[in-house]
Amino acid sequence: MAQKVMRPELLDLVADRFKALSDRARLSLLQELRGGSCTVNELVEATGMGQANVSRHLAILFNHGLVSRERDGVYVRYELADADVLKLCELVCGRLERELAERKQVISGR
Amino acid sequence: MAQKVMRPELLDLVADRFKALSDRARLSLLQELRGGSCTVNELVEATGMGQANVSRHLAILFNHGLVSRERDGVYVRYELADADVLKLCELVCGRLERELAERKQVISGR
């Protein structure tokens, strides 16, 4: 139970943060980064996405503070900003897995 | 640290779940529901949104299992499905508040 009322402006910020996470491409980038920092090209190869696309999505994640970046000569290395990002994903995953399990029960139970 | 690899299909489900939460209108509905179950019209009055809009967004939240509903005569009462929804929002809010605090420090510190 945090604060009772949330200011509308904060509501927009929260919505934007969720929006940043509401894309398959960005989630797969975050997942790849769980294994450690990556360059853009490494992520291009790992995900099969186009280079421009990867760069764009990384910029979005960066602007939302979900990843950090650091120049390494010609390369730019991206990495997860912190563990909160994964906590969010795991909360959602946990729910989904429970729901899928329930659905299986219903199907096999009839 | 849950599973190492996430199947692409699950990734889409997660993205969809986040997408359901990535809208100001839906978040304000969830916030109103923190005070207990509400009818559609109560939510219309509380949020100032149009009736059709409220009904649509509630349907989306319902389809994602974020709220439950129950007929009460002519009315339909909606309520939060469980506490996980709020946990998600609070995780994001916590981050945002920390970020805003840091930003204030930077501004006032120069």
Place this chain on the structure above:
DNA sequence: ATGGTATATTCATACGTGCGTATACGCGAA
């Protein structure tokens, strides 16, 4: 069944978003 109220859905429209292609930028080597 009829009327009235609460809720859901349809339709048209405006806006946002993701993508590929092409191009610009940044950095190091020669």
Place this chain on the structure above:
DNA sequence: TTCGCGTATACGCACGTATGAATATACCAT
């Protein structure tokens, strides 16, 4: 500086989504 490579951005297009107005549906009372 000029070249090559890695990364970022601009443009155009196709698709998705949120919205209000109008309409349909569900329920209760009479």
